[in-house]
Amino acid sequence: MHGYMFDNSATAEYQRLDLMSKILDPRTRASLSSLGLTKGWNCLELGGGNGSITEWLCEVVGESGSVASVDINPKLLELIPSQNLSVRKVDVRTEDLPAGPFDLVMCRATLHQVSEYAPAVLAKMAASTRPGGWIFVCEPDFNLVRTCEPAAWAKAWNGIIEWGHSQGVEWYIGRKLPAMVQALGFGYPEAKTEVPNIRGTTRDALYFQMVFEMIRDRAIESGFVDAPTLDAASKLLADPDAWTQCWMLTSVWIRKPLQ
Numbered sequence: 306m307h308g309y310m311f312d313n314s315a316t317a318e319y320q321r322l323d324l325m326s327k328i329l330d331p332r333t334r335a336s337l338s339s340l341g342l343t344k345g346w347n348c349l350e351l352g353g354g355n356g357s358i359t360e361w362l363c364e365v366v367g368e369s370g371s372v373a374s375v376d377i378n379p380k381l382l383e384l385i386p387s388q389n390l391s392v393r394k395v396d397v398r399t400e401d402l403p404a405g406p407f408d409l410v411m412c413r414a415t416l417h418q419v420s421e422y423a424p425a426v427l428a429k430m431a432a433s434t435r436p437g438g439w440i441f442v443c444e445p446d447f448n449l450v451r452t453c454e455p456a457a458w459a460k461a462w463n464g465i466i467e468w469g470h471s472q473g474v475e476w477y478i479g480r481k482l483p484a485m486v487q488a489l490g491f492g493y494p495e496a497k498t499e500v501p502n503i504r505g506t507t508r509d510a511l512y513f514q515m516v517f518e519m520i521r522d523r524a525i526e527s528g529f530v531d532a533p534t535l536d537a538a539s540k541l542l543a544d545p546d547a548w549t550q551c552w553m554l555t556s557v558w559i560r561k562p563l564q
């Protein structure tokens with residue numbers, strides 16, 4: 306069983322998660338709001354990370370609602386001052402989730418880290434959801450980047466993806482997510498996939514520069530990618546006139562039947 310590839314309490318990882326939240330949160334908030342999320346809901350988030358969605362959920366559900374957020378490393382979640390929040394250290398692969406039932410059980414950018422267990426984790430999420438409640442998941446899929454231009458960008462990502470797979474990370478999970486959620490037996494889920502366009506020097510570019518820096522030594526040491534290839538890809542991210550694409554973001558949601 307692989308450990309999580311980053312350390313949430315490290316400064317660089319805090320900054321990476323912060324940037325990721327700024328990129329993803331507007332989309333995630335809009336998706337969750339469209340489910341009818343409102344005051345009084347009881348919510349559970351798996352792999353809450355830096356807690357940006359956790360804290361927002363606490364604000365939206367208010368004093369009459371509650372939020373439970375779990376993570377294998379809950380250090381950043383524990384910093385959230387919300388009174389309607391409970392935080393627990395949970396390895397979602399092997400441990401039980403907090404007792405529900407919840408109106409919303411969600412998870413973002415976490416299942417790809419525990420991909421072998423993803424169907425089992427989804428089953429736990431389903432069991433924690435009240436009849437009539439919602440399950441929402443969002444995961445990346447990096448398949449597109451392997452054919453994106455320029456060639457150095459695609460080459461770097463081919464190596465990074467192979468290295469990730471050797472670490473137990475499934476960076477092609479997005480496309481599998483709708484069928485995985487359908488396998489819960491609650492009917493056909495809704496699904497959408499978005500592809501951000503990335504321009505050098507923007508927030509999205511800085512995010513991927515940080516990813517490169519953080520994995521650089523380990524990825525090069527693995528032999529799946531070399532330093533000149535990574536440097537060429539990183540250079541692209543520093544060019545304000547360079548445009549490319551990288552990840553696809555797949556969101557899937559379903560309502561648990563009332564009976």
Ligand SMILES: C[S@@+](CC[C@H](N)C(=O)[O-])C[C@H]1O[C@@H](n2cnc3c(N)ncnc32)[C@H](O)[C@@H]1O
Binds near residue numbers: 313414
């Ligand atoms: C890429 S971060 C995403 C964080 C947050 N969900 C977001 O979208 O901003 C993945 C999170 O999953 C957590 N994680 C990884 N493996 C886990 C496991 N086995 N059980 C619980 N949490 C896990 C990590 O600690 C990290 O906070």
